[in-house]
Amino acid sequence: MSNKITLSVIKADIGGFVGHSSVRPELMEKANECLAKAEFLEDFHVTHVGDDLNLIMTHRLGEENQQVHQLAWNTFLACTEIAKKMKLYGAGQDLLADAFSGNVKGMGPGVAEMEFEERKSEPVIVFAADKTEPGAWNFPLYKIFADPFNTIGLVIDPKMHEGFLFEVHDLRENKKVVFSLPEELYDLLVFIGAPGRFAVKSVYKKDGTIAATSSTQKLNFLAGKYVGKDDPVCIVRCQSGLPAVGEVLEPFANPHLVSGWMRGSHSGPLMPVSVKHSNPTRFDGPPRVIGLGFQIAEGKLIGPQDFFEDVAYDKAREKANEIANYMRSLGPFEPHRLNLDEMEYTTMPGVLNKLKDRFADIDDSSDEVAAAKE
Numbered sequence: 001m002s003n004k005i006t007l008s009v010i011k012a013d014i015g016g017f018v019g020h021s022s023v024r025p026e027l028m029e030k031a032n033e034c035l036a037k038a039e040f041l042e043d044f045h046v047t048h049v050g051d052d053l054n055l056i057m058t059h060r061l062g063e064e065n066q067q068v069h070q071l072a073w074n075t076f077l078a079c080t081e082i083a084k085k086m087k088l089y090g091a092g093q094d095l096l097a098d099a100f101s102g103n104v105k106g107m108g109p110g111v112a113e114m115e116f117e118e119r120k121s122e123p124v125i126v127f128a129a130d131k132t133e134p135g136a137w138n139f140p141l142y143k144i145f146a147d148p149f150n151t152i153g154l155v156i157d158p159k160m161h162e163g164f165l166f167e168v169h170d171l172r173e174n175k176k177v178v179f180s181l182p183e184e185l186y187d188l189l190v191f192i193g194a195p196g197r198f199a200v201k202s203v204y205k206k207d208g209t210i211a212a213t214s215s216t217q218k219l220n221f222l223a224g225k226y227v228g229k230d231d232p233v234c235i236v237r238c239q240s241g242l243p244a245v246g247e248v249l250e251p252f253a254n255p256h257l258v259s260g261w262m263r264g265s266h267s268g269p270l271m272p273v274s275v276k277h278s279n280p281t282r283f284d285g286p287p288r289v290i291g292l293g294f295q296i297a298e299g300k301l302i303g304p305q306d307f308f309e310d311v312a313y314d315k316a317r318e319k320a321n322e323i324a325n326y327m328r329s330l331g332p333f334e335p336h337r338l339n340l341d342e343m344e345y346t347t348m349p350g351v352l353n354k355l356k357d358r359f360a361d362i363d364d365s366s367d368e369v370a371a372a373k374e
């Protein structure tokens with residue numbers, strides 16, 4: 001048997017409980033039931049972050065495999081049926097297409113997949129976030145694979161010293177570019193510092209070995225209108241020439257600002273939490289991230305280890321709450337509210353459109369004030 005294993009993480013929001021905050025246990029049970037029937041899976045784990053249902057699966061069929069994608073799609077459909085009966089909020093909201101067409105990419109769900117040769121020991125971490133967007137991984141992936149202040153292995157582990165390759169996607173223009181780090185660090189930052197448009201899709205060792213990959217679907221670009229944010233997932237392999245588990249978790253100790261809070265229109269801190277604490281509340285947030293560790297053994301998922309359950313992340317949560325207080329105090333003003341470019345992908349253009357005829361030339365003296373003076 002090939003020692004190559006594929007780890008596929010496919011997620012969708014197919015109905016929230018209550019509002020956009022969580023996933024009902026009935027949906028998780030149904031998903032477990034559906035995946036348990038699939039003999040081609042080596043193993044699976046069903047979880048959620050906020051209102052997003054995550055299917056974590058291992059198999060030997062490779063990336064973008066039709067059977068695996070069909071299974072995920074059918075599972076989401078079966079769960080949607082329950083969500084509709086319970087009138088859960090936004091039941092089926094991420095299933096944009098009417099029928100499955102071979103690959104869930106571009107049909108609504110988020111996908112992160114990697115195929116690799118299983119090492120002597122294979123530690124991986126699956127991250128999943130709610131109330132944010134794919135570019136939210138740019139900051140942590142940069143810290144993990146390019147910043148020696150975060151990852152000391154870049155300096156002192158001979159197997160990491162040469163650096164990594166970053167594949168960056170332009171989500172608006174549908175183009176990709178690969179940067180070689182550390183040589184092209186400044187070039188990389190020009191782009192990934194703008195996470196609303198550019199997202200790190202994957203990170204590779206210099207010999208092409210996959211190290212990390214994320215979901216980069218943009219629902220709004222796909223649907224052509226606002227249909228919610230694309231709460232993203234990301235897989236990172238760890239240890240033995242790759243960043244240590246602790247180096248991979250380290251960036252989340254400093255909650256960075258991400259887009260996607262309330263109505264997909266606000267910026268807020270990404271708070272690291274356990275699965276149990278992943279349900280957004282305040283102002284539909286603040287945005288949350290979970291990190292689940294697994295040891296993969298002959299395709300089996302040994303785990304999960306719910307990393308952010310740890311008290312070592314208490315201070316990060318406290319800090320996130322403080323930042324959340326400050327950002328909320330700005331109310332409808334930028335930079336809490338996203339800039340106009342980003343708001344183009346929310347429900348606001350509808351309001352702008354209604355007001356467009358109210359605008360007159362600045363030199364026009366026959367405005368409402370002039371009329372009031374008469």
Ligand code: F6R
Pocket residue numbers: 019020131132228229260261262263264283284
């Ligand atoms: C943010 C999010 C929520 C909703 C908000 C309004 O990503 O999902 O904040 O945008 O609850 O939802 P609707 O428009 O469905 O009432």
Ligand code: MG
Pocket residue numbers: 013015016019020021051090228
């Ligand atoms: Mg939702």
Ligand code: MG
Pocket residue numbers: 013050051052130131231
């Ligand atoms: Mg969500």
